[in-house]
Amino acid sequence: MTFLTTAAAALFAAQSAVAQTAHPPQPHMPAWDTAFSLGMITNSAKDEGDESDRSSIHAEARFDIGHYWAQHVKMEAGVSFLNRWDDYDYEIIPVPGLRGGGYSYTARTMRMTTVTPMFTYQFFENQFVHPYLSAGARIGLLETHFARLPQTFTQQGFTYSVSAIDRTDSTVMVRPVVAAGCKSYFNERVFMRSEGQVLFDRRGNPFVSLRAGVGIDF
Numbered sequence: 001m002t003f004l005t006t007a008a009a010a011l012f013a014a015q016s017a018v019a020q021t022a023h024p025p026q027p028h029m030p031a032w033d034t035a036f037s038l039g040m041i042t043n044s045a046k047d048e049g050d051e052s053d054r055s056s057i058h059a060e061a062r063f064d065i066g067h068y069w070a071q072h073v074k075m076e077a078g079v080s081f082l083n084r085w086d087d088y089d090y091e092i093i094p095v096p097g098l099r100g101g102g103y104s105y106t107a108r109t110m111r112m113t114t115v116t117p118m119f120t121y122q123f124f125e126n127q128f129v130h131p132y133l134s135a136g137a138r139i140g141l142l143e144t145h146f147a148r149l150p151q152t153f154t155q156q157g158f159t160y161s162v163s164a165i166d167r168t169d170s171t172v173m174v175r176p177v178v179a180a181g182c183k184s185y186f187n188e189r190v191f192m193r194s195e196g197q198v199l200f201d202r203r204g205n206p207f208v209s210l211r212a213g214v215g216i217d218f
Contacts, residue, residue, distance in 0.1 A: 030217035033074075033183075034065045035193045037213025041082060044201035047173055048110060049144060050087070055207060058082040058112070062211060066120065074120040076134075082112045089146075098158040106148040106165055114140045116177060127185060134179040138199055142171045175199050189217045 041060040045052050059082065066076030086109050093102040118136035148165040181195030197209040 030068065030189075032065065032067055033215055033217045034063075035191075035213050035215025037062050037064070037193060037195070037211040039209060039211025041080065041209040041211075042207040043112075043140075043199070044205065044207060047140070047175075047201060048112075048142060049108070049171075056085075058085065060209070060211060062213070064215070071125070072122050074122060076118050076120055078114075078116040078118070080114040080116065082114070084109060084111045086110070093160065093162065095155075095158055095160045098156060098160070102153060102155060102158075102160045102162075104148065104151070104162040106146055109145045109147070110142060112140050112142045114138050118177070118179065122183075127188060129185070130183040132181055132183070134181070136177055138175050138177045140173045140175070142173070144169045144171070175201060183215070191215055191217070
């Protein structure tokens with residue numbers, strides 16, 4: 001009886017080992033992740049109050065948080081803070097009797113904050129590298145401060161005055177975005193994240209942004 005009991009236990013252990021080899025345990029997928037990254041963001045100059053066709057390039061600091069609704073599907077949102085930049089407006093002022101009119105300069109100081117909600121599909125189930133694709137929208141809040149001192153000019157014998165300006169305007173814009181990136185893990189929870197984004201302006205022109213940072217699963 002003892003021999004039969006020992007043999008049955010050995011056979012059961014062998015079957016369990018074979019079953020575990022045939023069906024290895026899947027890595028645990030987190031419910032949330034968060035990341036901080038730095039990068040370069042490009043934008044349409046027209047979205048910033050400039051009517052030229054050039055691109056605007058800014059430094060970006062971004063914080064992301066995401067929630068996994070399924071093993072490969074995640075909903076996330078990122079908040080970006082762009083560096084402040086300056087520009088100016090040149091304006092012609094009609095002056096009676098003065099050919100061509102007078103002129104004035106108004107300084108513009110701008111800062112943009114963006115919120116980017118995205119749907120993400122993450123590939124693979126290993127614990128080392130997870131490439132992904134995302135699609136969503138970039139919601140930008142552009143704050144522009146206009147400043148001009150009161151001045152008096154004399155030009156061609158004509159004297160005219162320019163009034164002061166001190167105001168802040170806010171503009172909200174929504175633009176579609178697609179992205180591709182990769183999460184590369186240092187250990188089971190900490191990862192490096194790199195990503196490229198393409199934003200499309202109101203005319204459908206693409207603008208590319210790049211960023212990289214670190215994050216954690218929890």
